[in-house]
């Protein structure tokens with residue numbers, strides 16, 4: 001549950017982003033404000049091209065070129081240099097994409113171990129954590145398989161385990177089940193939500209899918225470069 005007294009995990013204030021397309025300037029984000037409390041899972045809805053991925057890139061500290069303020073756990077990311085942003089991303093954020101982006105030459109278990117070791121966890125501890133997550137996702141018997149030996153749903157479960165491995169305060173997910181059939185998508189999303197809730201992380205999940213969005217704590221909607229609240233933020 002969200003704790004309104006704690007520092008927001010994300011606070012965006014007046015976020016803007018424009019792109020040049022064929023000599024024309026397009027204002028994709030025109031002053032987006034958003035706050036996400038600890039433990040809160042927010043669905044980001046909006047039609048194709050509305051700027052959902054662009055917004056996740058801003059919060060993920062993956063790209064420059066944004067105007068406005070981006071605060072992660074109270075830290076103003078716009079004031080950090082590149083190394084500090086990378087450190088903040090590694091310690092506080094987890095990412096899941098529509099297409100899993102797993103390392104093809106490594107096993108499921110190694111895909112979950114590697115980001116932990118990059119973050120300074122010992123191999124032994126990383127292995128325990130990987131097995132715990134893969135087990136919870138029903139992949140205990142598949143730990144030694146490579147991505148190409150797994151189904152689409154299984155690959156996406158490995159991506160979920162990888163994103164949660166470092167117990168990030170915030171998980172950013174861009175159409176996390178967008179390439180799966182409806183039944184698998186429902187199952188994988190349910191497993192993802194229960195793991196995120198279980199460890200008390202927050203999440204911002206971009207999706208086109210209203211039915212999946214309805215399973216999250218709050219819905220916000222991008223419309224013409226601004227964010228509309230489809231369900232109100234819980235009272236502070």
Ligand SMILES: Nc1ncnc2c1ncn2[C@@H]1O[C@H](COP(=O)(O)OP(=O)(O)OP(=O)(O)O)[C@@H](O)[C@H]1O
Nearest residue numbers: 019020021028046047048049050051052053054055
């Ligand atoms: N690097 C870029 N250069 C130029 N235009 C860009 C760039 N990145 C995004 N855009 C434009 O910004 C707009 C928003 O794109 P974005 O990918 O954020 O939308 P989206 O809501 O995530 O769409 P989808 O649901 O299709 O993934 C689009 O018009 C896109 O063409």
